[in-house]
Amino acid sequence: MEKIEIGKVLKPQGILGQIKISDLSDGKNALSDVSVVYINEKEYKVLAKTFGAGCIYLTLRGIADRNSAELLRDKQVFCNREEINLPEGRIFIADLLGCDLYLSSGKNLGKIVDVTSGNTDIFKVETSEGACYFPFIKKLNAQIDLVSKTVTVDAKIFTEVCLYQS
Numbered sequence: 001m002e003k004i005e006i007g008k009v010l011k012p013q014g015i016l017g018q019i020k021i022s023d024l025s026d027g028k029n030a031l032s033d034v035s036v037v038y039i040n041e042k043e044y045k046v047l048a049k050t051f052g053a054g055c056i057y058l059t060l061r062g063i064a065d066r067n068s069a070e071l072l073r074d075k076q077v078f079c080n081r082e083e084i085n086l087p088e089g090r091i092f093i094a095d096l097l098g099c100d101l102y103l104s105s106g107k108n109l110g111k112i113v114d115v116t117s118g119n120t121d122i123f124k125v126e127t128s129e130g131a132c133y134f135p136f137i138k139k140l141n142a143q144i145d146l147v148s149k150t151v152t153v154d155a156k157i158f159t160e161v162c163l164y165q166s
Contacts (some may be wrong), residue, residue: 007027034079
């Protein structure tokens with residue numbers, strides 16, 4: 001089963017081993033069916049989860065006190081891809097990694113190699129001119145074809161928002 005990162009352990013929550021993780025998903029509906037998470041490649045059964053603003057509180061089997069929870073601080077949290085409920089028309093950011101980026105003019109810029117998540121996701125593309133970074137905004141009118149592993153964006157808007165690093 002393929003695993004998808006859903007967040008990072010921010011801190012222990014309380015004295016009974018609950019942890020607070022950042023939420024990289026599309027909200028609580030996306031993760032409502034998650035029953036198992038992986039931290040440091042170890043599997044943990046989710047006993048309870050509560051959704052907060054931009055975070056999730058998890059109670060995990062085998063983490064029974066604050067000291068055990070503290071050992072997980074700053075670790076990435078993954079779950080099985082099949083347990084994530086994607087809203088209609090949404091895709092996983094991980095599926096865009098390795099896609100060729102094209103401008104609407106037909107020019108192939110290179111491959112998408114990294115994404116930094118935030119209020120606006122920042123994509124990194126390896127080009128012949130060096131690394132290029134751009135925010136993945138609606139104005140780009142991105143056309144995504146996962147079968148052919150291509151992403152095509154509006155050339156004019158792209159040139160206004162991209163930043164090259166040589």
